[in-house]
Amino acid sequence: MELDLPWPPSVNHIWRSAKGVCYLGKNYKDFLAWSFLTVRQQLPRRFRTIVRPVRVTIDLYPPNRRRYDLDNRVKPILDALTHAHVWDDDSLVVELHVSKRSILKNGRAIIEIEEVIYE
Numbered sequence: 001m002e003l004d005l006p007w008p009p010s011v012n013h014i015w016r017s018a019k020g021v022c023y024l025g026k027n028y029k030d031f032l033a034w035s036f037l038t039v040r041q042q043l044p045r046r047f048r049t050i051v052r053p054v055r056v057t058i059d060l061y062p063p064n065r066r067r068y069d070l071d072n073r074v075k076p077i078l079d080a081l082t083h084a085h086v087w088d089d090d091s092l093v094v095e096l097h098v099s100k101r102s103i104l105k106n107g108r109a110i111i112e113i114e115e116v117i118y119e
Helices: 026-042 071-083
Strands: 002-006 015-018 021-024 054-061 093-100 108-115
Touching (some): 002 026, 002 071, 026 071, 054 071, 071 093, 071 108
Parallel strands (some): 054 093
Antiparallel strands (some): 002 108, 015 021
């Protein structure tokens, strides 16, 4: 299965704090909400939440030439897929491959998910 997501926020911007209170940042909440809608539109009509181990390949297309740490973009993507009920929990990811690709206006992430079958 292949999914197309918007450019994820950095993991460094998930949590915010003010007056000693930690909360989820607006950019992260917006990303989760937008990703939920985007993913649900892309899933087959009778899609069933994945409950078995999966292999995930993520191709990141940054929005500009800035330097980005790949690992800072992975958690928001996995969280968004959990939020959209693609799988029960991102602990089902047993293999993960991440690549930075060419620049695309507004950026995006292409995710390929394959169930892993152990013999």
